[in-house]
Amino acid sequence: MPSTAILEIRDLSCVLGGRTVLRHISLDVAAGETVVLLGRSGSGKTTLLKAVNGLVPPAAGEIRFEGRPAAEWDIIRMRRRMGYVIQDAGLFPHWTVEANIGLVPRLENWDPARIAARVEFLLAAVGLAPAEFRGRYPRQLSGGERQRIGIARALAADPPLLLFDEPFASVDPITRFELQRQFLDLRRSVRKTALFVTHDVREALMLASRIALLNQGALEPPLTPAEFLAARTPEARAFLAGLEDNWRQNEQPPGI
């Protein structure tokens, strides 16, 4: 579906420090869908995300973004059209929430009134009261609030593609669930295309349009959550077994 694919990855390989981290990856991400890259630590999922963003150079293969080969893009321009959210948010500690969220619009020379309105809209969209949070610094926020600001910052200039690198991995389970719910709401309202990295199979099943399993640098064909639950590949079974174990543990009565 080349006409609607925002991101096309063709036969991509990446080498980091002499080690082949990604082997012959091919993946299309269509407009409006959330593709979750699921994998253990060290499977190469973060590297794949960085390769898409141009932070890691490809050793072979091609990435096309919005129909154009990444190599033809001005890398700065390309990155500004991809929102990026990382595990610990990576907020700028010397800037207020407002300045953090307004970064890309400011780099793109939006006028200040438009940036202010956008920040206000986004704070509300991620569930934080604008009047209360606009002037705060990152150190005055909880982990969950920081992640929300990180997401608002990624959405700021309305980029066609969002990249998420385990954005909810370092918050407590209750906050994580709230953030995941919020993510679904947000996706319904803004219809964003996203490539989402996680090692949490439950998160993958909850958020994904399609799940692509990354195993030692190789990608298994993407499956819908329903297909994934019935998948028979060893790696998919390993993830699903973990899920079943979890269920069983949770169903044990207390005191045993």
Add this chain to the structure above:
Amino acid sequence: MNSRLASDIVTLSLEHLRLVGIAVASACAVALPAAVWLARRPAARRWALGFTNIAQTVPSLALFGFLLPLPLIGGIGEHTAILALSLYALLPILRNTLTGILGVDPAVRESAMAMGMSPRQILWQVEMPLAVPSIVAGLRIATVTSIGTATIAAFIGAGGLGVFLVRGIAMMDKQALLAGALPAAVMALAADEGLEWIERKLSPA
């Protein structure tokens, strides 16, 4: 204390401050751009820090002695003293600026890059502001040590509070020794406190 002594103290203190001020300012003028340049060049960085480390280990009296016979930059007087003092001030400023720039949280630098900031924007909008407290700390070390070291400048005719010390040692004159040592100590303490206050004010966290 007679009025002659009091006015000498004021004059020599001002001279002392001037020596230190010019020396620290010139060290900044060299060390700050050098640190920015070196931040992205690990190999050159090792060389530069090595050089400034060596400059730091030369005893100050010996450094003045080495500089004296050099043509153009050497000789009796203020400029030789300023040169020596700047060499000493280089290391703390250079090292602290580099520590500040390189110490920025990698996650912050990476997200700056991933959001589409250019290397120049990352340097000026992210790395330098976050390095400011560390830079001021370096400035503070440089200033306080310069105030002490500058007393030796009198031995090569550069003036300053060291003039009292030279006189006091030569004539076994306790009053002259105190007239040199006390104002220098007060000056160093004041510089330390003042710059520490600025350092605190500029800390983002």
